[in-house]
Amino acid sequence: MEVIRHGGGNGGESGSGPPDDFRVRQLRARDMLTGDLQDSELESYLEERLLFTTFEKAANWARSNALFPATFGLACCAIEMMSMVGARADIARFGFEVFRASPRQADMLILSGRISIKMAPVIRRLYDQMLEPKWVIAMGACSSSMGVFNNYAITPADKFLPVDVHIPGCPPRPEALLHGILRLRSKVQANPPEGWRARYGGEGTEEVVEAEQEAHAENVPGRDTLSG
Amino acid sequence: MPDATGLELLAQEIGERRDGAVLSTVFFREHAALLVDPPALRDALCFVRDRGYRFLSSVHGVDYWPEEPRLGVHYELLDMDKVDRISVKVRVPIAEPQVDSVVDLWATADHQEREVYDMFGVVFRGHPDLRRILMPEDYEGFPQRRDFPIGGEPVMFTHNERDMNYIE
Numbered sequence: 001m002e003v004i005r006h007g008g009g010n011g012g013e014s015g016s017g018p019p020d021d022f023r024v025r026q027l028r029a030r031d032m033l034t035g036d037l038q039d040s041e042l043e044s045y046l047e048e049r050l051l052f053t054t055f056e057k058a059a060n061w062a063r064s065n066a067l068f069p070a071t072f073g074l075a076c077c078a079i080e081m082m083s084m085v086g087a088r089a090d091i092a093r094f095g096f097e098v099f100r101a102s103p104r105q106a107d108m109l110i111l112s113g114r115i116s117i118k119m120a121p122v123i124r125r126l127y128d129q130m131l132e133p134k135w136v137i138a139m140g141a142c143s144s145s146m147g148v149f150n151n152y153a154i155t156p157a158d159k160f161l162p163v164d165v166h167i168p169g170c171p172p173r174p175e176a177l178l179h180g181i182l183r184l185r186s187k188v189q190a191n192p193p194e195g196w197r198a199r200y201g202g203e204g205t206e207e208v209v210e211a212e213q214e215a216h217a218e219n220v221p222g223r224d225t226l227s228g
Numbered sequence: 229m230p231d232a233t234g235l236e237l238l239a240q241e242i243g244e245r246r247d248g249a250v251l252s253t254v255f256f257r258e259h260a261a262l263l264v265d266p267p268a269l270r271d272a273l274c275f276v277r278d279r280g281y282r283f284l285s286s287v288h289g290v291d292y293w294p295e296e297p298r299l300g301v302h303y304e305l306l307d308m309d310k311v312d313r314i315s316v317k318v319r320v321p322i323a324e325p326q327v328d329s330v331v332d333l334w335a336t337a338d339h340q341e342r343e344v345y346d347m348f349g350v351v352f353r354g355h356p357d358l359r360r361i362l363m364p365e366d367y368e369g370f371p372q373r374r375d376f377p378i379g380g381e382p383v384m385f386t387h388n389e390r391d392m393n394y395i396e
Contacts, residue, residue, distance in 0.1 A: 117364060118362075118363065150378065151371075151378055152371040152376070152377075152379035153363070153371070
């Protein structure tokens with residue numbers, strides 16, 4: 001849906017529609033309140049009168065200003081991630097300070113450190129346990145490109161996860177991580193089409209218990225439209 | 229105890245118990261090391277343990293490539309009373325990398341031998357539970373052997389930029 005602004009006060013559209021004087025508008029408003037306006041008439045009235053903002057925009061605005069990271073540290077980058085919460089960088093200014101202890105409650109997974117090939121399935125499982133919508137930040141050189149570890153034991157996060165934001169550095173300073181999270185915030189607000197998320201098999205992967213799954217399907221019919 | 233002379237005396241005593249048990253001795257930078265014949269390993273370790281080196285502080289694997297026999301296992305022993313250390317080494321060929329387990333002598337050898345098996349493929353006979361300990365269970369190969377490919381992501385340097393074919 002588009003943002004529709006219609007009606008008086010717009011100087012630019014003189015003569016484009018029928019004259020819509022105050023009395024007529026008042027009468028139609030009364031009709032609507034008494035319930036005489038119905039179906040298509042009511043619909044067109046609402047479209048004329050109300051300011052529609054897209055629901056996704058509002059939802060994304062709310063989501064982007066309170067991304068809860070999962071309490072999850074992998075290696076030395078985790079120290080910088082922790083200090084980001086402290087008084088100096090103070091991520092609470094932006095609403096990202098609530099580190100949730102469960103992936104079920106988290107919106108954002110910060111891969112803070114090197115990922116061994118033995119840890120990779122665990123991380124993928126954590127990612128699958130997070131509920132949509134969910135985002136991933138690869139923090140530091142190791143989780144982005146294996147960094148200094150070019151060997152048999154380490155794997156980059158791109159191999160098994162859709163990563164939204166990569167933050168360079170070894171380790172990145174807290175300010176850099178803050179910047180990365182703010183970039184993620186603007187990305188969530190703009191909500192760009194992300195073909196690569198499907199490429200990595202990152203959509204509709206939430207891990208749901210079967211009994212939950214049925215309840216989930218019944219209770220949330222419009223889930224597809226929300227999950228961006 | 230073992231200065232250079234003490235080490236030779238120790239080696240001689242082990243050799244007397246079993247002929248040819250000690251292949252060589254090395255005394256380097258105040259550290260004594262015995263190279264032991266693989267069949268005599270447990271015997272030598274028991275003997276050294278009874279001499280006071282009761283604490284097995286570490287078990288290492290080594291790949292001596294291109295020397296033969298390629299694989300080695302090092303046992304670092306510590307005498308807690310005299311605060312003195314000695315190394316017992318054993319070398320096995322890569323075709324048949326079998327060493328007797330010492331888990332019944334030192335319980336700590338359990339995980340350390342598993343690590344040596346994981347990284348170098350040395351099979352410890354008599355180990356109660358010889359599985360991989362660090363790498364994933366379905367991992368193939370022994371990554372710390374020197375002929376094992378480094379793996380990971382190929383990185384473009386100037387010497388291989390033409391081979392990488394990144395730019396197409």
